[in-house]
Amino acid sequence: MALAASVLIVPATPVNASPPSISWDVPLDHIDDDDVGVTYREGGLVIASGGGESASVRWGRVSAYQITRRTTTALVNRVWAEVAADVAVSVEVRAEIGARRWSEWRATPAILPDTTVVEVRVNLDGPGSVARVRMGAGRGERAARVSGGGYRVFATREGLVGRTTANGHVITKRDHFVALPSRRGLAPKDAGDYTVRVCAASGRCEWAPVWDVGPWNVTDDYWNPPSVRQSWTDLPQGRPEAQAAYQEGYNGGKDGFGRRVLNPAGIDLADGTFWDGLWLTTNAWVDVTYLWMVDGARGTVRTADSTLTVRNGPRVRATAVGIAANHARPIIECQVAGDTVTGTYGSTNLWNRLAPGYFVSDAYVNAGPSPTC
Structure with a gap:
């Protein structure tokens, strides 16, 4: 294929950087x-x-x-x-x-x-x-450390079964993933490089990978501080542009494409995350933690099915309080002995605490050493 024109992007060494190593x-x-x-x-x-x-x-x-x-x-x-x-x-x-x-x-x-x-x-x-x-x-000036945590944002249900997400995943019935309005946190297909913990007011939580881009915007990494945020740097960290537009008339009440914002959504949930993970029946405010911004040991969930049940104790009969999606990479706070479970990684009596009151069997988590609870 002949090139009609040649465009050079960033042809020179950036300022304050050493020659290439x-x-x-x-x-x-x-x-x-x-x-x-x-x-x-x-x-x-x-x-x-x-x-x-x-x-x-x-x-x-x-x-x-x-x-x-x-x-x-x-x-x-x-x-x-x-x-x-x-x-x-x-x-x-x-x-x-x-x-x-x-x-x-x-x-x-x-x-x-x-x-x-x-x-x-x-x-x-x-x-x-x-x-x-x-x-x-x-080598050059070192990157400033960026920290973040959890924010309460409005969640909508994505649906769109049979369509393809921004990372190439074909959406299935009752699927488990989320969409965020910036591809800065878009994980590759079948990977949990960017995983969120999203919790409903009921206390049910799901750990799910970010596999799509949306809602409303595609350059709104609102979980980052204004100093490194892609767009709308006058908004506080944790405030989606769509929320500000809907609630306060920010940007004339429009998104980045000039469309009238009809809800304050800052996250989209796949059907399985929406219905089975959080037991939601309608769009709702949820608490989201962007786990790639949090320090700590982490593991990768691998199951034969699409999810792993999260329980309120290290026992197979403990109450189910949420879901960890396949491929998600949760933070592992510590490990504790409990019921023996046989899973993807063999048999073990170790359970991983993902948060206080939220446990999964280590038999389904590929994890490194973790402290004892």
């Missing part, structure tokens, strides 16, 4: 299950036939993209990109910052936590071809 070309011809709606054809990365649209198209088009990983030869914290393309392209990167933990995605040139593992996400926003993406990484 490493540079590399992204292997655009390597397409795998992490990639969504793209293919490699005639020397370029292009949107595949039928690709580039997701269930979130109702909140605005979500890019098709390719993800690749690079292990660097030394610690880096500055990453930039040079792109040759005849299509609108954005390049985002994230850093591995510990076992089962990643920083959020950031547009290049980016300041990341110190790392030796960088993932690159090349986003295509329309027809055309990407011929080359060359990355550079070096």
Whole structure:
């Protein structure tokens, strides 16, 4: 495919960064299950036939993209990109910052936590071809530590069974995932890199991965402080733009696409999360904790089904108080001995406390060492 024009994005080393300790070309011809709606054809990365649209198209088009990983030869914290393309392209990167933990995605040139593992996400926003993406990484000013916790936001039910989410997951009946209005916290398909704990007023909670983008906006990482928030930096941390628009007339009562905001939603819940995880019957205010922003040991839930029951004690007959979705990565506060359970990872009497009064059997959680409760 011939290039009609060549567009260079971030062609120079960013200010306050050392010369690259490493540079590399992204292997655009390597397409795998992490990639969504793209293919490699005639020397370029292009949107595949039928690709580039997701269930979130109702909140605005979500890019098709390719993800690749690079292990660097030394610690880096500055990453930039040079792109040759005849299509609108954005390049985002994230850093591995510990076992089962990643920083959020950031547009290049980016300041990341110190790392030796960088993932690159090349986003295509329309027809055309990407011929080359060359990355550079070096050392410079360190990223400021960003902290966050839990916020009360309005939740709506996503539905859309049979449609495809922004990370390529096909939505099933009574599915278990959530959508947030920024792809900075969008996990790859079948991964819980970005997991939330969402709790209803009843006390029931679900630990679920972020697999879609929405509602209303696509650049509203409201869980971040204003200093690093993508858009609407005059709003306080924890306040979704849609909530401010609906309740206070912010931005003329409209979302980022100029549409009249009809509810204050800051999170969308898949049907299973909505009905089975939280026992909701209508849209409601919920408490959400964005677990990738929280320090602590974490494990990965793996079950033969889509969920793992969360109980109020380390016993198989203890009261069910919620659900941990398959692939979710909950914080493990501590472990305690209880009933022996046989599951994905064999037989064990260890139970993981995810929060006070919320326990899951370690037989279904791939976790490292945790303190004793």
